[in-house]
Amino acid sequence: MERTPEHEHLHEQDDRRDRQREASTIEKTLALVGDRWTILLLRAAFRGIRRFDDFCADLGIARPILTARLRKLVDAGLMTKEQYQQHPPRYEYRLTPSAIALSPAIVALVRWGDEHLSTEQPATILVHAPCGTKLQQAFWCATCATTFGPTAIRGIPSGPN
Amino acid sequence: MERTPEHEHLHEQDDRRDRQREASTIEKTLALVGDRWTILLLRAAFRGIRRFDDFCADLGIARPILTARLRKLVDAGLMTKEQYQQHPPRYEYRLTPSAIALSPAIVALVRWGDEHLSTEQPATILVHAPCGTKLQQAFWCATCATTFGPTAIRGIPSGPN
DNA sequence: AGCAGAGAGTTCTGATTCAGTACTCATCGA
DNA sequence: TCGATGAGTACTGAATCAGAACTCTCTGCT
Structure with missing residues (x-):
């Protein structure tokens, strides 16, 4: 399931290496977060839910799956x-900063769904709190002081090699 | 992405109906996009891949699953x-504007993975192509002409209700 | 005419994972 | 002691995954 770097039996072009590396980290991301429940779980946690049964009731998730998802997120450090509470040992699950850093991705997904998938029901729209303007999500370049779309993005390898 | 300690939720307003409605659209989003392959497939398409066998080779996805995913994306209008080509009928798959609108979400996920999940391998960093500055992802308010982080987002219901 | 090969799938297999109901186990409060 | 609460497990069938093999239609070559 996890694709190790060694596991590249099907790449023939060498300019695939860059892609391969990037793919493997996004594959890990998706292996963690890319299922029907994990994002929903995180979203519930963002709303302040912390206890097993509350997640269960809020999401309508089956208990064994919730157990598995929570364990996976804890293992991953999210x-x-x-x-x-000591006496009857009770636990609560809290987001780590690493999970909070996922919020732009979650917001982007929620927004996209609201704009492209909502049907008859009016979707919640997200607004800039200070002024109430509908949220735009863009890429921002501090150097050029402009926003830009996905076409202007390039990937470069970081680090010494 | 700046984070304020007290802000552990994207927006609260615990109107249950609001949550319920929003959840159902994000559930649809995740049902579409929340599996191990779909995001990877879209990413490949963003890189310019269009044909069945090329997706197959690039992703290492099994053919029946690719068939299913492509069909799902076509049905969803992505x-x-x-x-x-007529004579031997050959097809290619292209992203629609609706799919292109997903790119902020995909980029956010890639970035998060690169920052929080990459191990020894240096991650690819995304840059603004014209100037080479490292990509910032922010929310942009056209009215205020500023960018802002997730703390300044509020959700409001649109339409009647 | 005959045959290899490309492109785009479909049909079979098993192996995994998903999801749901029902159950346990410990403890507190009445 | 009885029941409720919180946090899980056990056990089940359903769906999905991965892979190999197969089909079908053309094209290009000889």
Whole structure:
């Protein structure tokens, strides 16, 4: 399931290496987050939900799956499991900064869904709180002081090699 | 992305109906896009891949699954299947504007993965092609002409209700 | 005419993972 | 002691995954 860097039996072009590397990190991302529940779970956590049964009720997720998802997120360092009570041991799950850093991605998905998938029901729209303007999400270049679209993005390898 | 300690939710307003409605559209989004392959497929398409066998080779995806994913994306209006040659009928798959609108979400996921999941391998960083500056992703308010982080986002219901 | 080959799939297999109901286990409060 | 609460497990069938092999229609070559 996890694709190790060694596991490149099907690449024939060598300019694929860059892609391969990038793919493997995004593959890891998707292996973590790319299923029907994990994003929903994180979203619930962003709304302040912390306990097992609350997640269960809020999302309508089956318990064994919730157990598995929470464990996976804790293992990945996106949530922590903390005991908030000794005597009957009770735990709560909290987001780590790493998970909070995912919020732009989650917001982008929510926005896209609202704009492209909502049917008869009016979607919630996200606005800039200070002025109430409908949210735009763009890429911002501090050097050029402009926003730009996806066509102006290029990937370059970072680091010493 | 700046984070303020007290802000652990994107927006609260615990109107249950609001949440419920929003959840259902994000659920649809995730049902479409929330699996191990779809995002990877879209990413490949963003890189210019258009043909069945090329997707197959590039992603290492099994053919039946690719068939299913492409069909799902075409049905959802994210891709079009166009015949580019008559005589042996050959098709290619192209992204629609609706899919291109997903790019902020995909970029956000890639970036997050590169920052939080990459191990020893240096991650590819995304840059603004014209000037080479490292990509910032922000929310942009056209009215205020500023960018802002997730803390300044509020959700409001659109339409009646 | 005959045959290899490309492109775009479809049909079969098993192996995994998903999802749901029902159950456990410990503890508290009445 | 009885029941409720919180946090899980066990066990089940359904769906999805991965891979190999197969089909079908043309094209290009000989």
